[in-house]
Amino acid sequence: MRDRLVILGAGESGVGSAILAKQKGYAVFVSDSGNIKDKYKDILSEYQIEFEEGQHSDAKILDAQTVVKSPGIPDTAPLIQKLNEKGIPVISEIEFAGRYNTAKTICITGSNGKTTTTLLTYHILKKAGLNVGLAGNVGKSFAWQVAETNHDVYVIELSSFQLDGMYDFRADVSVLMNITPDHLNRYGYVMQNYVDSKFRILQNQTENDVFIYCADDDIIQNEIAKKEIKPACIPFSLKEPENPGAGVSEKKLIINFNQKQFSMSILDLSLQGKHNTYNSMAAGIASMVFQIRNDQLRESLAGFHGVEHRLERFLKVHGIEFINDSKATNVNSTWYALESIPKSIVWIAGGIDKGNDYSMLNPLVKEKVKAIVCLGKDNAKIHSAFDGLVKNVIDVSSMEEAVKAAYYLARNGDTVLLSPACASFDLFENYEDRGKQFKEQVRNL
Template identity: 80%
Template sequence: MKKSVVILGAGESGLGSAILAQKQGFAVFVSDLGKIKEKYKNVLLQHHIEFEEGQHSEEKILKSETVIKSPGIPDTAPLIQKLHKNGIPVISEIEFAGRYTNAKTICITGSNGKTTTTLLTYHILKNAGLNVGLAGNVGKSFAGQVANEQHDIYVIELSSFQLDGMYDFKADVAVLLNITPDHLDRYGYHMQNYVDSKFRIIQNQTKNDFFICCSDDEIIQKELEKREIKAACIPFGLKDPVEPGAGISDEKLIINFNQKQFSMSILDLSLQGKHNTYNSMAAGIASMVFEIRNEQLRESLAGFQGVEHRLERFLRVHGIEFVNDSKATNVNSTWYALESMHKPVVWIAGGIDKGNDYSMLKSLVKEKVKAIVCLGKDNSKLHAAFDTVAKNVVDASSMEEAVKAAYYLARNGDTVLLSPACASFDLFENYEDRGNQFKEQVRNL
């Protein structure tokens, strides 16, 4: 009898898991409560993988030996609770794929900067000629690549939701960029639960592994005092560099690692701004673990093109610059975006609030924002936070309305910034859809 595996959710990670499970000889059943995208459905049909959409057949699912669930499904969902009660392991795609590869892994998490750091690290290793795959929240699914491609190293972006479904998986190089309140709605509005989730990035690490973390982040530093870290700990921060570690001295980014020193002017980094200096340091250290030569590292840090939907300077219309930062799905990301603006801002914000505390934005809004366009089904929290801070606060119920309102409120020399500080699921499929609609509407002006 074949072992059975059920996959909940037929998105990118679910599809990859299904193909890998079939290749490993499992009897596979894919179940999605929503509608499965045509391109994914076609792949399932080609592989003769059994699937259902628009429902979860509980009787069948509860007979499974292992369940791989999409990170979007919360542990509190009744079906997941039943699976736990029946003692059926519920794991993430990353956990499953990790069982079938001996490749080295660089795993990157944090509340902000994950995607940029992951893509930058991948860019550095690929430029140096290494056989490297990009997976997790970006790129193709990890499981799909393990099934169909053989890479020596994977650079994997991990959200807390993915980490929650990981048990035996180990990161050879773990990167923890920062921890600020996010997704608290999924963690019982208890910050420590979220912190514990992020620290799963170092579970199962040994003294032969590496843990790269931010020395300027108070939450991380407090947590390190409580925990026994087995891996070699390599800190990075904006103060003088330590050995081993990364820091800034005389406007130079310096990394000390393994008796080697790397340095370059922070003015030569392709990614500018304080938050990006952190990202460049973390990616630089991770790359030096794999013995990338200094000149290759310098070239990659200077030539990286950045990330779509992350502070993407998109278009200028009648002297007004439009910046797409749709990827800013929490308050801290938006703080960085506003902090990096040097012209008067018309700020488009809003969406699904994940237990946001907007107080940290108030002084920046007072200093830099001339008007706010609230884009969401329920904008009451934004109004409560900013009606007394900004001169103009208006509502919009579609991206077309929001862009037109922002354009009307802006003047030559101003910046219109889409940086929502919220999830996108009330009006959009995801942050990419939100960013793409923004760009489309700006083009239509």
């Protein structure tokens, strides 16, 4: 009798898991409570994998030996509670794929900067000629690649939700960018629960592995002090570099690792700003673990083009610059965005609040923001945070209205910044959809 594996969610990761499970001889069933995209339905049919959409059939799901769930389904969902009561293991796609993966892994997490760092690390390794895959929150499904591609290394971006479903998985190189309040609605509004989730990136690592982390992050430093950490610890900081470690000295980014030193002027980095210096250092250390030569590393750090929807300088219309930072789904990301823009800003914000505390933005908003356009179904928290601080705080209900209102409020030399500090699911499919709609409406001006 073949083991029965049920997959909840038929997006990229769910379909990838189904293909790997089928290849490994499981009896596979895929269930999605929403509509499955046609391209994924076609693939499931092609592989002769049974699926359902628009519902979850308890009888078929509770009959599983193992369940792989989409990271978007919270642990509090009634179906997940039923599976837990029956003692059926519920795991993530990364955990499942890790059971069959033989390649080395660089796993990157953090509240902010993880996508840029992941794509930058992948860019460096690929340009240096390594056979490398990109997976997790970006790129193709990890499970799908394990099933059908033969990579030597994977660079994997991991959210806290993915980490929550990982138990036996082990990263060869783990990277922790920073920890700031985010997704607290999924963690009972208890910060320590979220911190514990992020630190799961270290689980199962041995003395032969590497842990790269931001030494300027107080939450990370406090947590490290409480723990016995087995892998080699390599810090990065905007202060003088440690050995081993990365830092900045006399406007030079310096990395010390394995008796080697790498240095380049921070002015030559393709990604500018303090947060991007952190991203470049983390990616640089991870690459040096894989013995990338200094000249190759320098060339990649100088030539990398940024990430779509992350502080993407998009268009100028009548002297007004439009910046797409749709990927900023928490307050800390928006802080970086506001901090990096020198000019007078019309800020488009709002969406689904994840337990945000906007007070950390007050000094920057007071100094730089001339108007706020609230784009969401419930903007009460943004109003209560900024109504007395900014003269114009207005509500809109579509991206078309938001862009037109911002354009009307801005003047030659101003910047219109879409940096929502919130999730997008009230009005958009995801942050990419939100960013694409923003760019489309700016083009229409």
